Amino acid sequence: VTNQPAHELDRGSCVHIENCFVPTSEIIAVEETDLNKKQRNSGKWQKMAKPHAFTVYYVKKARNHRWRCSDVTFWCVDEQLCNQWIQALKELLELQTRPKHLLVYINPYGGKRQGKRIYEQKVAPLFSLASISTDVFVTERANHAKDNLFEVNINKYDGVVCVGGDGMFSEVMHGLIGRMQKDSGIDQNNPKAPLVQCNIRIGIIPAGSTDCICYSTVGISDPVTSALHIIIGDSQPLDVSSVHHNNTFLKYTVSLLGYGFYGDVLKDSEKKRWMGPMRYDYSGFKTFLSHHCYEGTIYFQPAKHTQGSPRDKDSCRTGCHICRQSEQQLAEEHKKCGLKHEEDEEEWKVIKGKFLAINAVNMSCACPRSPKGLSPAAHLADGSSDLILVRKCSRFDFLRYLIRHTNQDDQFDFSFVDVYRVKSFQFTSKLLEDNESDVTDIGKKHFGQFCRDHPACCCSIANSTWNCDGETLNSSAIEVRVHCQLMKLFARGIEENCKEAASNQSTVEQLL
Numbered sequence: 223v224t225n226q227p228a229h230e231l232d233r234g235s236c237v238h239i240e241n242c243f244v245p246t247s248e249i250i251a252v253e254e255t256d257l258n259k260k261q262r263n264s265g266k267w268q269k270m271a272k273p274h275a276f277t278v279y280y281v282k283k284a285r286n287h288r289w290r291c292s293d294v295t296f297w298c299v300d301e302q303l304c305n306q307w308i309q310a311l312k313e314l315l316e317l318q319t320r321p322k323h324l325l326v327y328i329n330p331y332g333g334k335r336q337g338k339r340i341y342e343q344k345v346a347p348l349f350s351l352a353s354i355s356t357d358v359f360v361t362e363r364a365n366h367a368k369d370n371l372f373e374v375n376i377n378k379y380d381g382v383v384c385v386g387g388d389g390m391f392s393e394v395m396h397g398l399i400g401r402m403q404k405d406s407g408i409d410q411n412n413p414k415a416p417l418v419q420c421n422i423r424i425g426i427i428p429a430g431s432t433d434c435i436c437y438s439t440v441g442i443s444d445p446v447t448s449a450l451h452i453i454i455g456d457s458q459p460l461d462v463s464s465v466h467h468n469n470t471f472l473k474y475t476v477s478l479l480g481y482g483f484y485g486d487v488l489k490d491s492e493k494k495r496w497m498g499p500m501r502y503d504y505s506g507f508k509t510f511l512s513h514h515c516y517e518g519t520i521y522f523q524p525a526k527h528t529q530g531s532p533r534d535k536d537s538c539r540t541g542c543h544i545c546r547q548s549e550q551q552l553a554e555e556h557k558k559c560g561l562k563h564e565e566d567e568e569e570w571k572v573i574k575g576k577f578l579a580i581n582a583v584n585m586s587c588a589c590p591r592s593p594k595g596l597s598p599a600a601h602l603a604d605g606s607s608d609l610i611l612v613r614k615c616s617r618f619d620f621l622r623y624l625i626r627h628t629n630q631d632d633q634f635d636f637s638f639v640d641v642y643r644v645k646s647f648q649f650t651s652k653l654l655e656d657n658e659s660d661v662t663d664i665g666k667k668h669f670g671q672f673c674r675d676h677p678a679c680c681c682s683i684a685n686s687t688w689n690c691d692g693e694t695l696n697s698s699a700i701e702v703r704v705h706c707q708l709m710k711l712f713a714r715g716i717e718e719n720c721k722e723a724a725s726n727q728s729t730v731e732q733l734l
């Protein structure tokens with residue numbers, strides 16, 4: 223069997239694929255080649271007496287974590303040998319645990335409103351090549367996908383795919399985690415309830431405005447790359463934080479939970495949805511100029527179980543040992559049940575102050591706008607969140623801080639920025655602390671007013687809004703708890719060096 227063209231083929235010849243190592247785990251499909259099609263394309267095959275061929279479709283790794291579907295055709299004069307090859311490779315693929323049936327939700331209005339086109343033109347043909355069958359829903363309203371996930375026969379599917387942005391992913395995640403807890407009789411309103419892990423993986427086809435969850439877990443926001451990670455059945459566990467207020471469940475979050483700057487950007491940008499992804503630049507600039515700071519108290523429990531620190535130079539990468547260690551600890555904790563009570567006894571630290579931004583991130587939050595993210599050393603699955611406190615500072619200093627998100631300089635190396643790795647935290651605004659009575663009226667009365675003591679100061683008396691993965695929360699006082707590896711994605715984290723990873727596994731060439 224050779225990958226030389228058929229007109230050069232003699233019985234018994236055996237030629238290597240030119241420098242092409244493909245791990246079996248990265249073969250997309252194997253098909254008998256339609257020679258009629260080939261013959262139509264090129265007259266030279268017509269001279270051959272009945273050649274046989276099969277095509278191997280495989281993942282080709284390009285620059286910047288981009289994956290493409292490439293193919294190589296193997297020619298053979300012996301029909302039986304050719305069929306044996308097809309059979310052997312198909313058997314190898316069967317051994318891989320890959321999704322066969324997927325549930326797909328498309329948000330046609332996310333990002334630049336290209337979700338449906340992206341799925342139909344770039345993703346569906348690849349799923350069909352890999353013999354994956356799909357049930358596709360194009361959503362008609364917000365929460366359509368989430369509601370649907372409570373009704374469908376979820377056991378029919380090997381995974382759920384969402385085509386859209388971080389908001390669409392959040393919807394699907396809420397549907398899946400919520401469904402899991404409902405089926406297990408767990409009350410989501412109880413902030414201390416041990417949540418049931420969600421084993422049905424979610425695949426993200428990026429078609430949103432920020433696509434930070436996709437970018438931070440794959441290394442690029444690219445629909446074809448994500449489709450290929452789904453096809454080969456990659457698996458990446460993910461930490462999820464639950465957000466409560468007064469024993470009422472508000473939301474889950476996996477990327478950014480931000481108060482102050484990012485909350486205000488989001489609130490303003492919601493009115494400008496028609497602008498598409500540009501709305502964040504517009505509202506970001508406006509919010510930067512307004513320079514509001516907010517007073518409040520943060521209580522947090524440091525994450526002592528994990529080795530890493532937010533100031534580490536190394537980032538979370540495929541096969542991360544810090545995340546793996548957390549996974550082992552999690553398994554041990556599941557064995558001993560009493561541990562949850564001890565956790566509550568652990569120390570709480572308290573910080574009071576005036577803040578321009580309070581950001582809690584479960585992952586780096588890297589995205590095309592900020593390729594290393596809000597916390598470059600945050601881990602995808604270590605059971606912790608990085609709590610970043612940006613205290614009141616000048617507009618110039620805040621600009622310096624923001625610019626460092628876009629270059630290689632350390633954004634935590636400022637006197638007004640503190641960062642902690644935490645497993646839970648609580649926040650209460652000064653406004654709520656001072657007036658525990660009728661918060662809504664107070665909010666209305668003081669909205670738009672500033673600190674009475676210092677008229678020139680930018681401390682807003684009103685509360686900011688929490689930005690929870692791109693959705694606003696109704697309460698400013700929140701309690702947050704990280705749930706280690708509560709769910710899984712069809713991803714593998716960001717690869718350190720793609721070539722190295724590829725050469726460690728069995729290859730098509732070795733088979734030859």
Ligand SMILES: Nc1ncnc2c1ncn2[C@@H]1O[C@H](COP(=O)(O)OP(=O)(O)OP(=O)(O)O)[C@@H](O)[C@H]1O
Pocket residue numbers: 328329330331332333334360361362363364365366385386387388389390391393429430431432433434691692693
């Ligand atoms: N058919 C629909 N009509 C209106 N809203 C929808 C529909 N389907 C989903 N949504 C909602 O749209 C919101 C935003 O969608 P999405 O996240 O896909 O795009 P985005 O906000 O542009 O991107 P990003 O979240 O990455 O910034 C989601 O919260 C989702 O609940």
Ligand SMILES: CCCCCCCCCCCCC/C=C/[C@@H](O)[C@H](CO)NC(=O)CCCCC
Pocket residue numbers: 387388389431432433434477478484487488502503506587589591592596624625627628689690691692693
């Ligand atoms: C002078 C140049 C300064 C440039 C500063 C750029 C800093 C960019 C950091 C971006 C961090 C994104 C965090 C991700 C948040 C998502 O969960 C959320 C939903 O998609 N997106 C936003 O809230 C949208 C947030 C957009 C903020 C601009």
Ligand SMILES: [Ca+2]
Pocket residue numbers: 461583584585600601602603604605606607
């Ligand atoms: Ca984490």
